[in-house]
Amino acid sequence: MTRLLLSCLLLCCGFFVAAQQKIDAKKMQYVYTSKPNTIIYNDTLYQGAKQFKQLFINTHDPNIIHLYYAQQQNKIWGNVLSTIGSVGLIVGVQMASSSHNANVNTGWLLVGGGFLTAMGGGYLIALGKAQLQQATLLFNKRIAVKPYATIAPTQHGLGCVVHL
Numbered sequence: 001m002t003r004l005l006l007s008c009l010l011l012c013c014g015f016f017v018a019a020q021q022k023i024d025a026k027k028m029q030y031v032y033t034s035k036p037n038t039i040i041y042n043d044t045l046y047q048g049a050k051q052f053k054q055l056f057i058n059t060h061d062p063n064i065i066h067l068y069y070a071q072q073q074n075k076i077w078g079n080v081l082s083t084i085g086s087v088g089l090i091v092g093v094q095m096a097s098s099s100h101n102a103n104v105n106t107g108w109l110l111v112g113g114g115f116l117t118a119m120g121g122g123y124l125i126a127l128g129k130a131q132l133q134q135a136t137l138l139f140n141k142r143i144a145v146k147p148y149a150t151i152a153p154t155q156h157g158l159g160c161v162v163h164l
Contacts, residue, residue: 027140030133037075037132051130056135059143074128081121090115 023029028041039046039055046055050073054070092110095103152161 030136036129037071039132039136052132055146055147056139059139061138061142064135064142067131067138071128071131071135074124074131077129078121078124081124082118083121084161085114085116085118085121088117090114 023031023040028039031038031040036045037047037052039052039056046052052068056064057159059065086126088110092107092112092114095107095113098107148161151158153159
């Protein structure tokens with residue numbers, strides 16, 4: 001009975017899980033990959049600060065450019081703080097586990113400070129990803145190709161053509 005109930009539960013959960021991310025060809029898409037910060041736009045894969053700068057600066061939109069620079073700043077400071085926190089954590093564990101009683105308290109302070117610093121760095125990195133996602137959404141809202149209608153000749157005269 002429990003196997004049947006568990007199988008039904010897993011089957012129901014399977015309806016809400018998607019293995020792939022839907023990509024709209026006409027919009028800029030932030031893609032979740034193993035390499036962070038990947039964008040697909042017009043069938044081109046953009047990765048890294050140089051390619052993002054080229055893509056976002058060409059929009060001439062001050063809000064998108066601001067989000068790009070804020071993302072870069074948060075990513076850099078997040079990596080710096082994570083590295084410093086990791087080093088502090090390692091040194092603190094070595095000092096706390098030593099046999100000298102004088103270094104134990106300092107070691108535990110370094111462990112706590114290193115942990116908090118690494119957590120702050122991780123928060124800044126996550127904030128940078130969120131800002132990059134905001135920039136892509138803002139780009140799609142303001143700059144992406146919008147549907148329009150034109151009048152074009154057809155076999156029977158003039159007709160209305162809608163470009164989607």
